[in-house]
Amino acid sequence: MTDFTKSSSRVVTTALLFLWALCLPLWAAAPPVDPDLVFKQANELMGQGDLPAAVAELQKIPKPGKGEDGESYVRSRLQIGRLQFSLGEMDKASAAAQEVLALYPDNSEAKNFAASVAAAKKPGYVTFFNDCLRFLPSLLKGAVTTLLLVVGTMLISPLGGLLIALGRISSFRAVSSLCWFVIWFFRGTPLLLQLFFIYYGLPSLGITLAPTTAAIIGLGLNSSAYLGEIIRGGIQSIDHGQMEAAKAIGMSYRQAMRRVIIPQTYKRLMPPIGNEFIALIKDTALVSTIAMVELMRSADQLFNTYFNVTALVLAALLYLAFTTLFTFIFEKIEYRAGIYEHR
Numbered sequence: 001m002t003d004f005t006k007s008s009s010r011v012v013t014t015a016l017l018f019l020w021a022l023c024l025p026l027w028a029a030a031p032p033v034d035p036d037l038v039f040k041q042a043n044e045l046m047g048q049g050d051l052p053a054a055v056a057e058l059q060k061i062p063k064p065g066k067g068e069d070g071e072s073y074v075r076s077r078l079q080i081g082r083l084q085f086s087l088g089e090m091d092k093a094s095a096a097a098q099e100v101l102a103l104y105p106d107n108s109e110a111k112n113f114a115a116s117v118a119a120a121k122k123p124g125y126v127t128f129f130n131d132c133l134r135f136l137p138s139l140l141k142g143a144v145t146t147l148l149l150v151v152g153t154m155l156i157s158p159l160g161g162l163l164i165a166l167g168r169i170s171s172f173r174a175v176s177s178l179c180w181f182v183i184w185f186f187r188g189t190p191l192l193l194q195l196f197f198i199y200y201g202l203p204s205l206g207i208t209l210a211p212t213t214a215a216i217i218g219l220g221l222n223s224s225a226y227l228g229e230i231i232r233g234g235i236q237s238i239d240h241g242q243m244e245a246a247k248a249i250g251m252s253y254r255q256a257m258r259r260v261i262i263p264q265t266y267k268r269l270m271p272p273i274g275n276e277f278i279a280l281i282k283d284t285a286l287v288s289t290i291a292m293v294e295l296m297r298s299a300d301q302l303f304n305t306y307f308n309v310t311a312l313v314l315a316a317l318l319y320l321a322f323t324t325l326f327t328f329i330f331e332k333i334e335y336r337a338g339i340y341e342h343r
Helices: 002-028 035-047 051-058 071-086 090-103 108-120 124-168 173-188 191-205 211-236 240-248 253-290 295-306 310-337
Strands: none
Touching: 035 051, 035 071, 051 071, 071 090, 071 108, 090 108, 108 124, 108 295, 124 173, 124 211, 124 253, 124 295, 124 310, 173 211, 191 211, 191 253, 211 253, 240 253, 253 295, 253 310, 295 310
16 A cells, blocks of 8 residues: 555656646746837836936847847847947947847948947047048038038129119119018028928929029028118118219219219128128028038938937038138128228
8 A cells, every 4th residue: 555655646746747847838938028118118217317227128128039020129229239338338339239230230220330339449539530531521512512502692692682772772662662571571581481482382383493493592582681681771871972972973873873882881791791691601501401411411411320429510610611711701801892991
């Protein structure tokens, strides 16, 4: 009886062990991970400033199996890399990027991030120099477009401003009212809205313009409205006796304006006109909204691609170079316009 009891006990124990072995995978299997919930909790932890906990939370997203969508995995590992980068853990940040590249070698975002991490490990001056060599060609190409826009507008707007100014002081009420309306409209509405209307709105009326043409027209009209008021103020600042004296020696109104009045306004007009054109250089950044790749658009694209602030710094230096150059030119013109007053 004792042997039978022992034998039965062994059979029961063996059966229980067998059942336990069969059920163990089911008990040990972890519940599926909800990526949306993981990202939500990680964002909350980041908002609280607990970056290590956010990294641990994102690491819960498993590596995708064969045929599974790996978007959440890629997103989590890149976010982990950025967090570790901000924590100064460059090796771990690089490892996160390499995890993505091991599964998806052609992932451009992971490649760019890995390159940024590698560059961050180098001395600051070496990194800045390499970034300059990498970014300057694209920025200079955009700078040429900006310069062409500025020069094109500078050729149009002074003539337009002069015509608007003469129209404003004209004795013909219809002409004066029209010029007043042009100034009122273009100074009273945002330049961005004007560019949108010219490029996106005119096609609905059957008028389609290339981005460069639309940009020059929009910038030219806006600048002409401002210059019109500047020039009008300059003309009306000349003593009325100058006109009377010119008419007394037999000059017509047109001759008096061309030979006497307008030449005397040059020195007075240079400072405000110079300010207007310097503001124009910066206003060209708005044409990026109508599909033009100028300096600001080039810098923005580089920054969004490489997550590198050097592109923005170089763009700022190029804008400063342009404004400094034009400031110097207008100071020279102002000096030449008033050269006789310096004697």
